[in-house]
Amino acid sequence: MRTADLSKTLDQTVLAPDVTPGEIARACGRARAVHLASVQTAPRYTAMVARRLGGSDVRTCAVIPQSGDHTRTIALGERAVCHGADEIEVAMNLAALRRGDFVLARDELARFVRAVRMRAANDARGTVIVKAIVDAPLLDDAHIRMACKIVADAGADFAVTSRGAGTPIAIADVELMRESLPEAIGVAASGSIDSVMQVNQMISAGAARVGTAHAVDVLERVRATTTKSSE
Numbered sequence: 001m002r003t004a005d006l007s008k009t010l011d012q013t014v015l016a017p018d019v020t021p022g023e024i025a026r027a028c029g030r031a032r033a034v035h036l037a038s039v040q041t042a043p044r045y046t047a048m049v050a051r052r053l054g055g056s057d058v059r060t061c062a063v064i065p066q067s068g069d070h071t072r073t074i075a076l077g078e079r080a081v082c083h084g085a086d087e088i089e090v091a092m093n094l095a096a097l098r099r100g101d102f103v104l105a106r107d108e109l110a111r112f113v114r115a116v117r118m119r120a121a122n123d124a125r126g127t128v129i130v131k132a133i134v135d136a137p138l139l140d141d142a143h144i145r146m147a148c149k150i151v152a153d154a155g156a157d158f159a160v161t162s163r164g165a166g167t168p169i170a171i172a173d174v175e176l177m178r179e180s181l182p183e184a185i186g187v188a189a190s191g192s193i194d195s196v197m198q199v200n201q202m203i204s205a206g207a208a209r210v211g212t213a214h215a216v217d218v219l220e221r222v223r224a225t226t227t228k229s230s231e
Helices: 003-007 021-034 043-053 070-082 096-098 102-122 141-152 173-178 196-205 213-228
Strands: 011-012 038-041 060-064 087-091 131-134 158-159 188-191 207-211
Touching: 003 021, 003 131, 003 213, 011 021, 011 043, 011 060, 011 070, 011 188, 011 213, 021 141, 038 087, 043 060, 043 070, 043 173, 060 070, 070 096, 070 102, 087 102, 087 141, 096 102, 096 141, 102 131, 141 158, 141 173, 173 196, 196 213, 207 213
Parallel strands: 011 038, 011 207, 038 060, 060 087, 087 131, 131 158, 158 188, 188 207
Antiparallel strands: none
C-alpha cells in the first residue's frame, strides 16, 4: 500500500485520561503533516482539535464516553458536532446486546445517529461520520454478527472493534465483522495496535480504518522502509 493511501487509513488516538492540551496540540500538528484520516479525542477537546486541524484534510473525531444515560450520550454527541467534530465514535448498548434486547440496542444507536446528523444539518456542518463501537472482544461470534446488523440497521457508517488501547484485537473478529456488514459500512480496528505488522494485519482482515496511539510513528516507519528499499 502506498503511504498516501495508508495515511488515510490511520486514526490518531489521543485518549489517555491524563493527556494534556500540549500533547493534543502536538498530535494535531503531526497528523496534519502526514495527512492522517483523523485525530480522536474526548469531547472536551473537540473544539481545540477542530481549530488545530482547520483547513487540513484531517478529520476531527470525538469519542463519546460510555454512559448509562442515553439522553446525556446524545447531548454529548450533539455538542461535539457544534464544537467542530465531523466524526463521532460512540459505543452501542453492550449490556442490552448481551442480554438479547436487540431492539433497544438498535433503537438507541439509531436515535444517536439521527440526532447528530440533524444537528450537523441544522448547523450547516456538512457530513458527520458515525462510528459505532461493538466491543467484539467481549462478544461471541453470534453476538458480533447481530451487533453488525444493528450498526447497519441504525444507519452508522463504521463498526469499531473495541474501545481502544489496552484491548487486544483478534484478526478473526475483524474478518467476521467485515463479512457481516454491508459493503458500504466500514470496519474500524481499534485497540492495542503499535506496529506496522499489526496495522497491515488489520487492513488485510478488512479494516478500512485503524485507530492507534502510534499512527504517525507507524506511517513514518513505513515511509523509512519504502525510501530505503528504493535507494
